[in-house]
Amino acid sequence: MAAGAPDGVKSVARVFDLLELIADAGGDVTLSELSTSADLPLPTIHRLLRTLVSLGYARQLANRRYALGPRLVRLGEVANKKFGQIAMPQLKELVERLGETSNLATIDGDRVVYVSQAPSPHAMRMFTEVGRRAHLHSTSVGKAILARMDDAQVRDIVARTGMPANTERTITSIDALLADLSLTRERGYAIDDGEQEIGVRCYAMAVPDMPTLTAVSVSGPIARVDDAFAERAIPVLREVVDEISSLATPA
Numbered sequence: 001m002a003a004g005a006p007d008g009v010k011s012v013a014r015v016f017d018l019l020e021l022i023a024d025a026g027g028d029v030t031l032s033e034l035s036t037s038a039d040l041p042l043p044t045i046h047r048l049l050r051t052l053v054s055l056g057y058a059r060q061l062a063n064r065r066y067a068l069g070p071r072l073v074r075l076g077e078v079a080n081k082k083f084g085q086i087a088m089p090q091l092k093e094l095v096e097r098l099g100e101t102s103n104l105a106t107i108d109g110d111r112v113v114y115v116s117q118a119p120s121p122h123a124m125r126m127f128t129e130v131g132r133r134a135h136l137h138s139t140s141v142g143k144a145i146l147a148r149m150d151d152a153q154v155r156d157i158v159a160r161t162g163m164p165a166n167t168e169r170t171i172t173s174i175d176a177l178l179a180d181l182s183l184t185r186e187r188g189y190a191i192d193d194g195e196q197e198i199g200v201r202c203y204a205m206a207v208p209d210m211p212t213l214t215a216v217s218v219s220g221p222i223a224r225v226d227d228a229f230a231e232r233a234i235p236v237l238r239e240v241v242d243e244i245s246s247l248a249t250p251a
Contacts, residue, residue, distance in 0.1 A: 122224075
């Protein structure tokens with residue numbers, strides 16, 4: 001926070017700091033945990049939390065932990081929708097150059113949510129409803145996002161969500177997932193090889209410099225999305241991801 005900033009500006013910055021800390025903690029946190037992380041006096045934290053609760057941007061649970069409030073959901077949905085619209089030209093560019101469906105997705109709590117899609121022109125194509133939420137461990141966009149975290153964060157998420165199997169190819173052990181994420185970091189992109197839906201292969205790449213962890217994917221039936229497709233697609237995907245990143249980077 002900038003030194004010498006007006007009190008009103010400081011209060012706004014502190015409020016957003018608290019919301020970010022709650023989000024970083026997985027969505028709920030104790031007052032004492034906030035006081036350790038926020039570097040603010042306990043009375044100040046308590047006053048700010050009371051205000052957030054009264055406005056619906058935070059809520060106090062029965063166990064006296066503080067959680068993110070329901071009014072943030074609407075803000076997130078509108079922000080995601082708007083950003084999805086802004087990035088649509090880049091998603092359409094992916095489809096024009098590769099011929100397969102492209103998606104933009106962001107993290108939402110412990111899930112990934114699809115915020116925009118440009119469909120393939122093929123009659124046989126992949127379709128994911130915008131607004132759909134999915135587990136991180138079984139989607140290419142989810143794994144691209146997880147690869148931006150450290151192993152401890154990944155373990156925390158999996159401990160909360162589990163690792164349900166959508167297909168027989170879904171990764172269902174934390175050690176196998178961490179190994180997959182290590183490979184994802186090394187090569188720079190994630191692969192869903194029939195792990196979310198049999199017969200479908202997806203390649204995804206995280207978008208750097210985003211305020212919320214975000215990824216872009218291109219997907220299609222395995223008959224078309226093969227190794228030769230990957231060699232052609234990855235450089236194009238990287239170009240488009242860089243373009244989308246520039247949309248969120250201040251000039």
